Amino acid sequence: MRLTTKRRYALNAVLDLALQPRGCAVSLKEISDRQKIPLAYLEKLFRKLRQSEVVKSVRGAAGGYLLTKNASELTVADVVAAVEEHELDRNHCSGFCNCNEHMPCLTANLWKELNRTVYDFLNGITLEELIRKIRHEKQ
Amino acid sequence: MRLTTKRRYALNAVLDLALQPRGCAVSLKEISDRQKIPLAYLEKLFRKLRQSEVVKSVRGAAGGYLLTKNASELTVADVVAAVEEHELDRNHCSGFCNCNEHMPCLTANLWKELNRTVYDFLNGITLEELIRKIRHEKQ
DNA sequence: ATTATACCAGACTAAAATAGTCCGATATGA
DNA sequence: TCATATCGGACTATTTTAGTCTGGTATAAT
Ligand code: SF4
Ligand code: SF4
Secondary structure: OOOOHHHHHHHHHHHHHHHOOOOOOEOHHHHHHHHOOOHHHHHHHHHHHHHOOOEEEEOOOOOEEEEOOOHHHOEHHHHHHHOOOOOOOOOOOOOOOOOHHHOOOOOHHHHHHHHHHHHHHHHOOEHHHHHHHHHHHOO | OOOOHHHHHHHHHHHHHHHOOOOOOEOHHHHHHHHOOOHHHHHHHHHHHHHOOOEEEEOOOOOEEEEOOOHHHOEHHHHHHHOOOOOOOOOOOOOOOOOHHHOOOOOHHHHHHHHHHHHHHHHOOEHHHHHHHHHHHOO
């Protein structure tokens, strides 16, 4: 799980959304401006975020996006997994890869554990916690 | 830090080397056969491993590679970092990237912490520990 | 109604990273 | 002197990432 701009964009954008007052939809144009993310790319990312039910949309003029759940019920892992093209753990041992003669390689368990470690980290942080930290830093 | 075949090859190869009886050099041909890794690619990887002083070489016929240190003094992070083209953490917040107006992005600290988590994991496991686990599994 | 705004969908392209190959050297034990 | 092995680097191919482009649809405001 390396930090790609896609993942950073996704989390920064959703966090920007979560930081706005609830109730009114936030347009991608706003987020694009504040977070310096190309609008067209943001649209592509939010399509996936909506499909994964991280956000919901309001169409038409004055439209935009809203979080589907409370910030305390969404984790970093939810957001990152949503924009993923394949599954988040597809690089990790699943019994295939270059396994010869159906035998796992020497380090199979290590990669499984690393995968679990990263997932636990990302899943252990809610958007609410991130917001709290960000607000705290600004003072 | 995603699991690439380069990293997996590197660790499997070094582990294969560490599993052989100490004292005599192990040729890449052997490792290539046992671990099903293309020989030419293995040569490229071991060049880096040598430069990083993870292994040392014996040239000529009956030559090969040896670990520079005891397996208890080498960690997974040492091996993975050795084959890296750039630094291991170059994807993580270093104050640049798409930082606008010299301000870190909203999630800078999160990525720093993730980076630290992964590094601690990789650095906390020695080759000796891996070998012990592998031997244990086989029974 | 018309228009401006914004979401929606997917095909397309460009750039970067990854995964290798190829060629020709050099060292050394048999 | 020959077979085996490390060395060095340039080269290519493939895959992934990072975006763009085009055209459509929904809806609030004028
Ligand atoms: S056993 Fe090794 S080679 Fe096979 S999927 Fe797991 S990590 Fe990859
Ligand atoms: S502050 Fe954000 S954008 Fe800048 S280097 Fe760190 S993670 Fe990347």
